[in-house]
Amino acid sequence: MKKIQYFMQEGCRSCLYGEWLLRKNQGWQDVVELVNCIDPKTKEWSQYAKDNMIDKTPTLLAFDEDGKEVARLEGGEHFTSGFWKATLKKHGK
Secondary structure (H helix, E strand, C coil): CCEEEEEECCCCHHHHHHHHHHHCCCCHHHCEEEEECECCCCCCECHHHHHCCCCCCCEEEEECCCCCEEEEEECHHHCCHHHHHHHHHHHCC
């Protein structure tokens, strides 16, 4: 796995809770990148979010070394403490 991105938006309670649980893990930033779906200039869905077909938050995308999407997980119910611990253990350094 080359890159894992957590797509979220301001004001999304599920996004914020998932982010809070993620940040409780040491070294999370070496594995997961936080991506804001809203363009700060236009206040609209960002082009990057559109390009990745993000239509709800939170969404987690994983990409291989060639930048091809290899996994997608949508919905806040997935992003538990156990999920983040397992993900970081599997993909961390």
